[in-house]
Amino acid sequence: MDVLLNEEEQMLKNLAREFLEKECPPDLARAMEADERGYPPALWRKLAELGWLGLALPETYGGQGLPLVYLGHIFEELGRAIAPVPIHSTMTAALAIARDGSEAMRREILPAVARGDMVLTWAFTEGDPRFLPQSVQLQAADRGDYFLVSGAKMFVDNFNVAQKCLVACRTAPGSSGAEGISLLLVDTQSPGISATQLSTLAKDKQFQVVFQGVRVPKSNLVGKQGQGWPVAERMLDQATALLCAQMVGATRKDAEMAIEYAKNRVAFGRPIGAFQSIQHLCADMIIWVDGGQLLTYEALWRMDQGLPASIEVSQAKAFCNDRCEAVVRSSQVIHGGIGFMVEFNLHLWFRRVSAWTMRLGTSFEHRARIANGLLDQPGHVRLGESMYQLSPSR
Amino acid sequence: MDFGFTPQQEALKQEVRQFIAENVTQEVIAELESAEEGGRGPNYRGLLLKAGERGWVGMSWPKEYGGQGGSRLNQYIVEEEFSRVGVSVGGAGSGAPAILAAGTEEQKRYFLPRIMRGEAVFALGFTEPQAGADLAGLQCRAVRDGDEFVVNGQKIFTTAAHYATHLYLMARTDPEVPKHKGISIFLVPMDTPGITVRPLWTIQNDPPAPIGTTYGQRRTNEVFLEDVHVPVSCMLGEENSGWYVGALGLNLDRVGASRYLLSVRRDEDIINWVKDNQFGGFSPGQDPAVRDRLAELWIEAQVCRLMTMRSMSLVERGSKFSYEGSAEKVFSPEHGVRTTETITQVLGPYAQLMNGSLGAIEDGLFAHNVMGSFQSGINHGSVQVMRDQVARRGLGMPRG
Ligand SMILES: Cc1cc2nc3c(=O)[nH]c(=O)nc-3n(C[C@H](O)[C@H](O)[C@H](O)COP(=O)(O)OP(=O)(O)OC[C@H]3O[C@@H](n4cnc5c(N)ncnc54)[C@H](O)[C@@H]3O)c2cc1C
Numbered sequence: 001m002d003v004l005l006n007e008e009e010q011m012l013k014n015l016a017r018e019f020l021e022k023e024c025p026p027d028l029a030r031a032m033e034a035d036e037r038g039y040p041p042a043l044w045r046k047l048a049e050l051g052w053l054g055l056a057l058p059e060t061y062g063g064q065g066l067p068l069v070y071l072g073h074i075f076e077e078l079g080r081a082i083a084p085v086p087i088h089s090t091m092t093a094a095l096a097i098a099r100d101g102s103e104a105m106r107r108e109i110l111p112a113v114a115r116g117d118m119v120l121t122w123a124f125t126e127g128d129p130r131f132l133p134q135s136v137q138l139q140a141a142d143r144g145d146y147f148l149v150s151g152a153k154m155f156v157d158n159f160n161v162a163q164k165c166l167v168a169c170r171t172a173p174g175s176s177g178a179e180g181i182s183l184l185l186v187d188t189q190s191p192g193i194s195a196t197q198l199s200t201l202a203k204d205k206q207f208q209v210v211f212q213g214v215r216v217p218k219s220n221l222v223g224k225q226g227q228g229w230p231v232a233e234r235m236l237d238q239a240t241a242l243l244c245a246q247m248v249g250a251t252r253k254d255a256e257m258a259i260e261y262a263k264n265r266v267a268f269g270r271p272i273g274a275f276q277s278i279q280h281l282c283a284d285m286i287i288w289v290d291g292g293q294l295l296t297y298e299a300l301w302r303m304d305q306g307l308p309a310s311i312e313v314s315q316a317k318a319f320c321n322d323r324c325e326a327v328v329r330s331s332q333v334i335h336g337g338i339g340f341m342v343e344f345n346l347h348l349w350f351r352r353v354s355a356w357t358m359r360l361g362t363s364f365e366h367r368a369r370i371a372n373g374l375l376d377q378p379g380h381v382r383l384g385e386s387m388y389q390l391s392p393s394r
Numbered sequence: 395m396d397f398g399f400t401p402q403q404e405a406l407k408q409e410v411r412q413f414i415a416e417n418v419t420q421e422v423i424a425e426l427e428s429a430e431e432g433g434r435g436p437n438y439r440g441l442l443l444k445a446g447e448r449g450w451v452g453m454s455w456p457k458e459y460g461g462q463g464g465s466r467l468n469q470y471i472v473e474e475e476f477s478r479v480g481v482s483v484g485g486a487g488s489g490a491p492a493i494l495a496a497g498t499e500e501q502k503r504y505f506l507p508r509i510m511r512g513e514a515v516f517a518l519g520f521t522e523p524q525a526g527a528d529l530a531g532l533q534c535r536a537v538r539d540g541d542e543f544v545v546n547g548q549k550i551f552t553t554a555a556h557y558a559t560h561l562y563l564m565a566r567t568d569p570e571v572p573k574h575k576g577i578s579i580f581l582v583p584m585d586t587p588g589i590t591v592r593p594l595w596t597i598q599n600d601p602p603a604p605i606g607t608t609y610g611q612r613r614t615n616e617v618f619l620e621d622v623h624v625p626v627s628c629m630l631g632e633e634n635s636g637w638y639v640g641a642l643g644l645n646l647d648r649v650g651a652s653r654y655l656l657s658v659r660r661d662e663d664i665i666n667w668v669k670d671n672q673f674g675g676f677s678p679g680q681d682p683a684v685r686d687r688l689a690e691l692w693i694e695a696q697v698c699r700l701m702t703m704r705s706m707s708l709v710e711r712g713s714k715f716s717y718e719g720s721a722e723k724v725f726s727p728e729h730g731v732r733t734t735e736t737i738t739q740v741l742g743p744y745a746q747l748m749n750g751s752l753g754a755i756e757d758g759l760f761a762h763n764v765m766g767s768f769q770s771g772i773n774h775g776s777v778q779v780m781r782d783q784v785a786r787r788g789l790g791m792p793r794g
Contacts, residue, residue, distance in 0.1 A: 001403075001703055003704050004707045004711065263790070263792060274793065276778075276782070279786070280785065282785050283724065283788070286784060287725050290701070294700035294701065294703075295696060295697065295700065297395055298397045298696075301395055315693045318689070318690070319693050319694075319697065367693075374692055375669060375680075375688070380666045380669070381662055381665050382662060383658055383696075
């Protein structure tokens with residue numbers, strides 16, 4: 001037990017911060033909001049050269065095989081810099097392929113991702129925004145050696161620049177729950193696909209993607225046919241934990257800007273940061289970010305150990321949803337009117353963190369998962385002990 | 395980063411649990427529940443000796459003073475298990491951390507083995523009627539007279555003073571300098587002439603708070619000091635450095651197992667209670683609003699745990715605290731209050747029933763908790779003062 005960073009982790013984090021401070025100023029995030037691609041390919045290439053894109057991918061496929069905790073540090077720093085790169089969607093799909101994809105698929109996709117030659121994304125949500133098996137309704141009719149996919153997905157990240165998209169669908173007609181779900185790796189250029197960009201709070205690139213009789217070869221299955229739910233669940237848990245790391249990084253930076261501002265902005269003859277009400281708000285902001293950070297890394301660490309982590313992931317996301325939002329809103333309040341102005345940078349963080357709280361599971365949804373673990377399993381809970389093996393009741 | 399315990403540490407945990415199941419007897423519990431003995435009776439001391447034989451008391455203290463020279467984390471593991479049954483095994487609150495950090499060789503050799511055996515017990519003589527949160531404003535005077543100091547003044551809320559062997563006394567030794575710079579600490583035997591102890595009863599005394607209640611303290615005291623002669627050798631740390639020595643002890647006291655458990659025990663209790671029980675066919679654990687709230691509290695409890703582990707990691711590495719101890723001392727007690735107040739709304743009218751009453755739940759524990767849970771956010775550094783420290787020390791914000 002040592003919840004502080006070890007030397008190697010600290011070094012990685014410092015390097016990441018230095019690099020991003022130099023190569024990724026807030027102006028870049030601002031510019032990319034209006035850019036058609038939404039990310040600068042030159043920066044993407046540099047991330048590949050630094051080894052970040054293959055950091056947690058297996059060494060056999062061009063990666064470095066480092067723990068997810070390390071990737072978490074990178075995501076935290078990318079969040080801090082609100083780096084406009086499609087790394088979250090790419091890693092989400094790549095890690096799922098690394099774990100559950102076929103050998104041929106791994107060989108094709110993973111080295112290309114690590115080299116920076118391939119952007120990936122994934123598609124889960126349709127109408128019902130909850131991350132439940134019944135939310136998946138997209139039909140993929142079994143036609144022997146291929147599937148015919150029809151339906152629509154929402155909130156698909158970076159679809160405009162992704163070469164492949166990992167799609168959750170139903171390959172068993174009439175199935176409803178976890179049974180009959182499959183994950184297919186779909187070429188984004190396949191005939192029958194059309195995409196419409198959504199206009200979002202974070203001005204990021206999200207799409208509605210419509211599939212009209214899209215042919216997907218059976219060899220593109222990730223995991224077994226009809227047994228894709230656990231694959232999807234693991235993918236979503238990892239994606240959620242990495243998003244939390246990104247939120248924590250962005251939120252801490254946002255809080256630091258407010259603290260700095262409070263030290264300099266004078267009102268009633270003194271810096272506003274000398275008022276106890278502002279100090280206490282700032283103290284809470286830092287306490288909350290710290291809390292979110294600790295929860296996030298515990299979840300990532302458990303995944304690295306091969307331990308069940310879905311409850312820890314939900315703990316992190318529900319806490320980050322509520323508290324990170326409270327922090328960035330408080331930063332806005334501390335900045336008074338200026339933070340509301342488009343030319344001032346603070347809103348770049350505010351809008352992103354807010355939007356991230358709405359993605360990959362609401363607080364209610366995650367708490368429902370936790371409540372299930374707490375209340376619906378036999379046995380007693382005890383803090384500090386895993387909820388996956390409850391102790392017998394008194 | 396490493397969020398796990400080693401197999402050896404897991405085994406230690408199991409061993410301690412086993413020991414507790416076998417050795418924390420009804421007699422020990424009766425002593426712990428007695429307001430007069432405050433849990434320092436013969437059975438309790440016997441238990442402490444036995445635990446000491448296993449090497450579980452003062453585990454992280456150096457060997458030359460009777461400790462094991464072991465890791466602070468192992469000590470934490472042992473402490474958490476014992477704290478759950480209300481037994482202190484020489485961690486926070488014992489006075490030992492400050493003596494180890496600032497004591498003379500002689501003091502260490504005298505006190506540490508005695509603390510281990512339960513023969514030296516400290517009462518914390520910090521607070522005065524006019525100096526609480528603003529502790530540095532204390533007025534109790536210690537005037538040098540040859541090899542002695544002569545102490546005059548009054549302390550309040552001096553818990554344990556009625557059974558303690560020593561007073562861990564903060565007094566003013568130089569009134570001419572700024573208030574933080576004229577304070578010293580003394581380890582004063584309670585049987586020194588001139589010390590009078592008067593009881594102050596808390597709202598948790600009648601009916602008596604069950605073990606484990608937050609704050610769960612039935613009695614505290616006022617202590618009057620009149621011409622108390624204290625040898626210079628009783629001073630802990632340098633003369634006029636008492637503020638810093640005291641702060642060091644407090645910082646170590648703010649973190650650790652007993653503080654943590656004070657804030658989070660009720661989370662376990664209410665969840666396990668609703669799992670096992672219902673009210674005439676109504677099961678609060680199936681109410682979606684209750685479920686959502688309990689999950690939220692559970693998440694907060696994890697944050698309390700992880701902040702405790704962060705403090706342990708810092709101590710284990712020998713690093714200094716910046717704001718981390720204070721942060722924990724804000725988040726955890728306030729969480730404890732949120733849980734306590736949620737429980738009242740989960741149990742409704744049943745939550746008001748005290749021990750002894752028809753229909754009391756968990757022996758009135760939850761009702762007692764309503765009275766005490768907020769106390770944890772007042773003493774040992776109030777949450778307001780702790781937030782000041784996070785902001786000023788941690789974030790470098792200016793003084794008002
Ligand atoms: C059951 C119990 C046991 C105790 N045991 C001991 C013991 O063993 N030894 C001992 O020495 N003391 C003990 N105490 C005392 C405890 O530490 C004090 O109560 C505490 O320090 C607060 O002091 P006070 O009661 O004088 O409140 P005050 O200092 O008068 O504070 C009242 C309120 O004002 C707030 N406040 C004060 N200053 C500020 C500020 N600058 N900004 C904003 N708000 C502020 C406080 O946070 C608090 O909410 C005990 C208290 C209790 C209730």
